Amino acid sequence: MKMSRVPRRALHRLAFAAACGAPHAAHAAFQWNFPEPVTPIARDTLKIHNEFMTVITALFVVVFAIMIYSMIKHRKGADHPPAKFTGPSGKLQWFWTLVPFAILLFIDFVLMGVPAVEAVVNMEDTQNKADMVLKVTGMQWKWQYEYPDAGVKYISTLATPRDQIENQAPKDEHYLLEVDNPVVLPVGKKVRVLITSTDVIHTWWVPQFGVKRDAIPGFLRETWLRIDKPGIYRGQCAELCGKDHGFMPVVVKAVPEPEYLAWLDQKKAEAAAAASSSDRVWTKEELIDKGKEVYGRICMACHQPEGRGLPPTFPPLAGSKIVNGPLLSAEGRIIRDSHVDRVMNGKAGTAMQPFKNLLTDLEIASVITYERNSFGNARGDMIQPAQIRSLRQEKL
Amino acid sequence: MNTATTTIPVAGAHHGDHHGHHQPSGVLRWITTTNHKDIGTMYLTFALIMFFVGGLMILAVRVELFQPGLQLMRPEFFNQLIGVHALVMIFAALMPAATGFANWQIPLMIGAPDMALPRVNNWGFWLLPPAALLLTLPFVLSLFGIGDGALATGWTMYAPLSVQGGFGVDFAIFAVHLLGVSSILGSINIIVTIFNMRAPGMTMMKLPLFAWGWLITAFLLIATIPVLAGAVTMLLADRHFGTHFFSAAGGGDPILFQHLFWFFGHPEVYILLLPVWGLMPHVISTFSRKPIYGYKAQVYAFMAIGVLSVVVWAHHFFTVGMPTPALIYFMFATMSISLPLAVLFFCWIATMWRGAISFETPMLFALGFIVLFGIAGLTGLVLADVAADAQYHHSYFVVAHFHYALFAGGIMGVMTGVYYWLPKWTGRMYSERLGKLHFWLTAISFNLTFMPQFFLGLAGMPRRIPDYALQFAEFNAISTVGAFVLGFSQLIFAWNVWQCAKGGAKAPAKAWEGASGLEWELSSPPPYHSWETQPQVA
Numbered sequence: 031m032k033m034s035r036v037p038r039r040a041l042h043r044l045a046f047a048a049a050c051g052a053p054h055a056a057h058a059a060f061q062w063n064f065p066e067p068v069t070p071i072a073r074d075t076l077k078i079h080n081e082f083m084t085v086i087t088a089l090f091v092v093v094f095a096i097m098i099y100s101m102i103k104h105r106k107g108a109d110h111p112p113a114k115f116t117g118p119s120g121k122l123q124w125f126w127t128l129v130p131f132a133i134l135l136f137i138d139f140v141l142m143g144v145p146a147v148e149a150v151v152n153m154e155d156t157q158n159k160a161d162m163v164l165k166v167t168g169m170q171w172k173w174q175y176e177y178p179d180a181g182v183k184y185i186s187t188l189a190t191p192r193d194q195i196e197n198q199a200p201k202d203e204h205y206l207l208e209v210d211n212p213v214v215l216p217v218g219k220k221v222r223v224l225i226t227s228t229d230v231i232h233t234w235w236v237p238q239f240g241v242k243r244d245a246i247p248g249f250l251r252e253t254w255l256r257i258d259k260p261g262i263y264r265g266q267c268a269e270l271c272g273k274d275h276g277f278m279p280v281v282v283k284a285v286p287e288p289e290y291l292a293w294l295d296q297k298k299a300e301a302a303a304a305a306s307s308s309d310r311v312w313t314k315e316e317l318i319d320k321g322k323e324v325y326g327r328i329c330m331a332c333h334q335p336e337g338r339g340l341p342p343t344f345p346p347l348a349g350s351k352i353v354n355g356p357l358l359s360a361e362g363r364i365i366r367d368s369h370v371d372r373v374m375n376g377k378a379g380t381a382m383q384p385f386k387n388l389l390t391d392l393e394i395a396s397v398i399t400y401e402r403n404s405f406g407n408a409r410g411d412m413i414q415p416a417q418i419r420s421l422r423q424e425k426l
Numbered sequence: 427m428n429t430a431t432t433t434i435p436v437a438g439a440h441h442g443d444h445h446g447h448h449q450p451s452g453v454l455r456w457i458t459t460t461n462h463k464d465i466g467t468m469y470l471t472f473a474l475i476m477f478f479v480g481g482l483m484i485l486a487v488r489v490e491l492f493q494p495g496l497q498l499m500r501p502e503f504f505n506q507l508i509g510v511h512a513l514v515m516i517f518a519a520l521m522p523a524a525t526g527f528a529n530w531q532i533p534l535m536i537g538a539p540d541m542a543l544p545r546v547n548n549w550g551f552w553l554l555p556p557a558a559l560l561l562t563l564p565f566v567l568s569l570f571g572i573g574d575g576a577l578a579t580g581w582t583m584y585a586p587l588s589v590q591g592g593f594g595v596d597f598a599i600f601a602v603h604l605l606g607v608s609s610i611l612g613s614i615n616i617i618v619t620i621f622n623m624r625a626p627g628m629t630m631m632k633l634p635l636f637a638w639g640w641l642i643t644a645f646l647l648i649a650t651i652p653v654l655a656g657a658v659t660m661l662l663a664d665r666h667f668g669t670h671f672f673s674a675a676g677g678g679d680p681i682l683f684q685h686l687f688w689f690f691g692h693p694e695v696y697i698l699l700l701p702v703w704g705l706m707p708h709v710i711s712t713f714s715r716k717p718i719y720g721y722k723a724q725v726y727a728f729m730a731i732g733v734l735s736v737v738v739w740a741h742h743f744f745t746v747g748m749p750t751p752a753l754i755y756f757m758f759a760t761m762s763i764s765l766p767l768a769v770l771f772f773c774w775i776a777t778m779w780r781g782a783i784s785f786e787t788p789m790l791f792a793l794g795f796i797v798l799f800g801i802a803g804l805t806g807l808v809l810a811d812v813a814a815d816a817q818y819h820h821s822y823f824v825v826a827h828f829h830y831a832l833f834a835g836g837i838m839g840v841m842t843g844v845y846y847w848l849p850k851w852t853g854r855m856y857s858e859r860l861g862k863l864h865f866w867l868t869a870i871s872f873n874l875t876f877m878p879q880f881f882l883g884l885a886g887m888p889r890r891i892p893d894y895a896l897q898f899a900e901f902n903a904i905s906t907v908g909a910f911v912l913g914f915s916q917l918i919f920a921w922n923v924w925q926c927a928k929g930g931a932k933a934p935a936k937a938w939e940g941a942s943g944l945e946w947e948l949s950s951p952p953p954y955h956s957w958e959t960q961p962q963v964a
């Protein structure tokens with residue numbers, strides 16, 4: 031953070047934000063309770079929440095009414111001398127002293143406890159009669175969604191343009207809660223959601239579903255949902271996961287089953303097309319074009335526009351030794367710590383993850399080619415999707 | 427201590443009244459002092475300074491959150507501010523303030539000449555400034571292009587995010603170690619003092635409640651700080667020495683860190699609050715002109731809360747996914763804390779009941795504390811419910827809840843104590859007018875800041891985000907305005923304390939009409955060595 035540059039620019043931005051920022055879009059201002067629930071769990075939770083809030087408000091009012099009564103009635107000058115008692119005396123006083131605790135015990139363990147236990151048991155019942163499985167993988171700072179039964183998987187990232195975040199353009203209605211590829215789910219089906227992460231802990235949260243579950247690297251956690259109503263539901267990552275924690279929304283599109291199946295077929299066809307794209311030879315220009323798109327979607331959050339990086343945490347790619355190093359060995363194999371190695375296998379212990387399992391052959395080939403021929407890097411070489419496909423088998 | 431002679435030699439001082447002649451003066455006096463009052467003053471001053479440091483950090487955050495969009499800072503820097511704010515406020519403001527109280531008040535209240543281990547006491551304090559430096563230095567270094575700034579993981583330092591982080595994490599780890607050692611030294615000193623230096627006739631069941639609260643705190647610190655120290659050391663090893671405690675790839679488990687952290691972290695809440703709960707009854711009784719109600723019940727409630735506090739930690743991470751029986755156990759264990767807590771509320775209000783109540787500044791703060799801390803307790807009760815917690819957790823609801831607990835419960839509790847004992851410490855009265863102004867501004871702006879955060883959380887705003895969706899704009903703007911009023915109101919407090927120390931009206935030994943307790947029998951300010959002749963307690 032360059033502090034010296036802050037004040038003037040910041041003031042300017044504040045003024046701009048105040049002028050054209052928040053209030054113009056149609057949104058629910060002053061929303062102060064849970065959004066409308068659309069799953070059984072969310073309805074349970076809202077009901078419990080409303081009940082509990084009523085109970086504690088009542089407790090609050092009663093207790094502090096007594097206190098305020100005392101403050102007025104027993105104030106100095108309200109002519110009576112202060113009493114001297116230091117505890118209950120006599121059976122009757124003991125009785126009245128213990129009554130509030132009996133009431134509290136009842137509230138804790140019966141009034142609140144019983145419905146809470148029921149709701150928890152329901153919430154944890156992930157496996158009974160699940161109709162389908164959705165696998166969610168959190169990664170810095172995007173979500174990958176996988177439909178294991180259909181063999182479909184893809185990455186979902188923030189779609190809000192940079193200039194809206196930087197206050198250079200008016201913010202649209204779903205500012206920060208919009209993605210390029212939403213999750214699509216059928217309504218009325220019990221979806222078992224498996225959740226994990228590739229790097230740090232994230233949390234998958236959609237308030238209208240009433241589910242929030244941590245994505246933990248190396249472990250699989252689960253929850254479930256059954257959406258009653260078609261619609262678009264928005265949420266966010268809820269566990270601090272680094273720089274762009276505030277910029278990895280969750281968007282779920284719930285549709286009737288036939289529509290869902292049609293969408294799934296279309297996704298399958300896209301996957302097949304992507305696989306066959308590895309069969310043909312691509313020109314350098316095509317790869318650079320495609321690579322630019324992949325870079326903006328996947329890599330730019332860390333390596334920044336123009337490959338500037340954010341040193342020392344995220345290295346620049348402009349002028350990087352690795353990017354400007356050799357592509358493959360003479361025998362056409364991966365060189366350890368080379369550009370191809372870094373992109374495919376990542377680097378353990380850093381935010382640079384192995385992209386081998388996240389991106390298609392075409393995406394990997396194109397982004398590598400793009401990086402070697404942009405940001406002032408001028409290697410001039412390129413790598414084909416077909417080469418990536420065969421390199422995937424390789425063990426370093 | 428059970429002999430008939432009640433005069434005992436002052437630790438390390440055989441020179442009676444003439445202490446002044448052998449003491450270094452100026453800065454050296456403060457560096458080498460072993461006097462409980464000097465050290466108490468240093469703790470309190472340090473706490474006040476760090477309170478403003480932590481406050482400035484969070485005001486910058488609130489400016490960023492005033493409107494949607496990124497205006498003031500980059501997200502990386504935002505993440506550093508929120509985490510360091512929390513560490514500073516908890517470890518460098520609230521805890522030292524409580525230790526400052528202990529230093530000043532425990533010897534005065536139990537009739538002891540000083541703390542039992544004066545040199546340990548000096549060390550306990552002087553570990554704090556280097557720790558504060560370690561926490562904040564990475565900010566400065568990054569200005570000069572060295573490193574990527576301070577700890578950016580939030581104060582919870584969850585692995586693997588903290589394994590990934592820059593050297594700010596290492597600085598924070600060492601700071602935590604220093605702060606931990608300091609707390610343990612302080613705790614040992616307090617325990618030894620309370621067990622061995624009470625005035626003759628003061629049995630444990632006559633010990634002032636403030637000392638009782640601190641005693642339980644001290645045991646909790648000794649029980650839990652080593653666990654935190656262990657956890658951050660494991661983190662250090664994962665970062666630099668190739669271990670895999672928290673990495674699944676190497677057979678470890680990231681959630682292990684959360685268990686260890688919150689095994690410390692939950693009791694920490696009570697560590698911060700027990701000294702305040704201890705001083706409340708004294709203040710309420712003084713201004714109600716009536717003896718403390720339910721002394722024994724309060725002592726047992728302290729003990730019960732102390733014990734319960736170490737068996738409920740997992741309610742801080744219900745969303746990680748746990749076996750259902752574990753969820754249900756932690757839910758009910760947490761809810762059961764409401765019972766001893768209710769005992770305390772009951773006793774506070776019963777102490778007022780049929781008294782002759784007057785509303786000087788300490789009493790106003792005490793009453794404000796009771797009401798606002800009540801909100802913390804009640805929202806804590808609903809947070810314990812696993813099903814609803816799925817919505818509350820990681821959201822602004824939690825942020826609001828723990829600020830009701832730690833600002834209204836902690837900081838306002840500390841202010842209660844400062845206003846109450848300031849005449850004793852300085853021998854002078856503060857300005858009631860400014861004190862009342864400070865109270866009302868604080869109470870109103872506090873609610874303006876944090877009440878909207880409950881609503882934000884319920885509406886679905888996650889915590890720790892530098893930018894947010896448009897439906898959260900209005901409440902965030904209100905909260906920022908509140909935060910600024912709250913922050914600036916604290917300047918009144920600093921000014922009032924300063925003016926009082928410089929030249930307020932003279933305070934009598936017993937500064938409050940209704941006060942009782944040994945500390946009010948000594949002059950205001952008390953002599954340099956407190957009770958050279960121990961009083962006899964009936």
Ligand SMILES: [Cu+2]
Pocket residue numbers: 168169171231232233267268269270271275278
């Ligand atoms: Cu995340």
Ligand SMILES: [Cu+2]
Pocket residue numbers: 232233267268269270271272274275276278
């Ligand atoms: Cu996140």
